[in-house]
Amino acid sequence: MSVVVVVPRAFSRGYKPDTPSFLDTTACLCALRALPGLDKLAEAGANFYNGQAAxxxxxNQTQGVYNITSGKWYKAKNPKGSLDLPMEDNSNPPVGGDLVWDSKSRSLKPLKDKNTLTVYDRDCTGTNRSSFSTSFYRTTxxxxxDKLPIDAAPCWRPGALPLQLQNxxxxxxxxxxEGFLCQNNTINSLPQSCPPLEKCTVARLSGMTCSLNGTNVGMGFFEPIICQAGHYCQPGASTPTPCLSGSRCPEGASFExxxxxxGVLVIxxxxLLVGMFVLMFRSRWQRTTKAHAGALKRHKTMRAVKATITGRGYKELPEDQDNEMAPIQPGYSPYSPYGQPFREGRTRTGFEATLSRNSVYSSEQEQKELEANPRLKAFVESMRRAAEATNFGLSFRYSDLVFHPKKSPRPILQNVTGSIEQG
Structure with a gap:
């Protein structure tokens, strides 16, 4: 959409403004003129004093700014000066608040209610907008x-006129x-549509690209341009911005x-998920291992010495004969099921008789031996604490064991392989 500059009647006959003039931010025509009633001053274009001009x-520019007294008025920056200046002169701009001409007192009064003005005059600001003023000067x-006022109707072409979109x-x-760009439109410059050429209209209806003399007609300055892939176009930016490496900018992207x-967050x-599963599996495995170890400990009973005899004349003992060897156990473990009375006074045999000086078992003697050897006692206690058990014992394994007393003509044990389990 473009601004529509309506040329005042006084200027349409080929005359330029008599005094400095411009278009403000709402496309209102502003001119420095003598106050109403000072016609001689206006005709002579002479100097003015004591605020005689404003x-x-x-x-509504068609009324003629020099012929009416309506609209908004503003005091000039300098209360004295000249009216005989070029239309683009800005040496004495308007200042102060909104004023209106009071015909009764024939003086300027502050504006109290803007609704007393027409809809075209209410939004006048008195502030020069250079783009509007430039179009106004070129039109003049x-x-x-004697040229066509293209700046007054920028989308004019032979055989067609702009179409007003809003009243x-x-x-x-x-x-x-929504969907329109109205940065140049005001209530005094309403939105309008510029119709395309006849050939372009037919081409667009047929789904073809509009071209003029074999050349495609490019987009206008304010028309949208689709941002290319690999770039993003921020609102208000004049050029596309390339995307950085490691980022994605699809076609039409407005941000990076x-x-x-x-990717880092996903990794x-x-x-974290893998670590959680590992910890869960490890904790479950530890609980299962402890439960299995406890079950084995609870189901562990006193076992006999299992021996495998190798050589001539010896055979493996069957499982049903293990209990017959149970009486041998009390001498080797303090946790024997036979009790203290059974062990007291028992004659030591085998390894006990060979390695012990006393041939008769005595619990008091065993306790004295432990107290006499503090290192052995400390070792047993530390092993018991390390195993977290109240009943502590050792397991032994042996192979090809031979026992031959000095005075015996033949060995008692030979080629014996087996184990002594804890308990």
Whole structure:
């Protein structure tokens, strides 16, 4: 959409403004003029004093800024000066608040209620907008040179005129509608559509690209441009911005999507999940191992000495004969099921008789031996604490064992292989 500059009647005959003039931010025409009633001062274009001149801004430019007293008024920066200046002169701009002309007192009064003005004059600001004023100056020059005022109707072409999209009431109610760019439109410059050429209209209806003399017509300055892949176009940016490595910018992107942080987060989450599963499996395995070890400990009973005899004349003892060897156990373990009375006074045999000086078993003598050897006692206690058990014992394994007393003509044991389990 473009701004529509409506040329005042006084200027349409080929005359440029008599005094400094401009278009403000709402496309109101503002001109420095003599106050109403000072016609001689206005005709002579002479100097003015004591605020005899002021700025008048009107929205309906077809009325002629020098012919009416409506609209908003503003005091000039300098209370004295000259009116005989070029239209683009800005040496004495408007200042102060909004004023209106009071015909009764024939003086300027502060504006109290803007609703007393027309809809075209209410939004006048008295602030020069250079882009609007430039179009206004060019239009005036085009009229002076008998040329088409293209700046007054920028989308004009032979055989077609701009189509107005909104009227005053629609603009007041909705403003700029969604999907349109209205940065140059105001209530005094309503949105309009520039119709394409006849060939372009036919081509677009047929789904073809509009071209003029074999050349595609490019997009306008304010028309949207689809951002290419690998770039992103921020709102208000004049050029596309290339995407950095490790990021993704699809076609039409308005921002950059960073993929590296997302990938790092995914990897961290995966490692955390793996660690959680490992800890859960390890904890479960430890609980299972402890339970299995406890079951084995509870079911462990006193076992006999299992021996495998190798050589001539010896055979493996069957399982049903293990209990017959149970009476031998009390001498080797303090936890024998036969009790203390059974062990007291028992004659030592075998290894006990050979390695012990006393031939008769005595618990008091065994306790004295432990007390006489503190290192052995400390070793037994430390092993008991390390195993976290109240009943502590050792297991032995042997192979090819031979026992031949000195006075015996033949060995008692030969080629004996077996084990002595704890308990």
């Amino acid at each position: 700025w008048q801004c009107i929205g 020059c085009q009229l002076l040179n 005053v009431s629609s603009w007041q109610e909705y403003g700029c509608k 999507r960073y993929l590296i942080p997302v 961290i989450d995966f490692l």
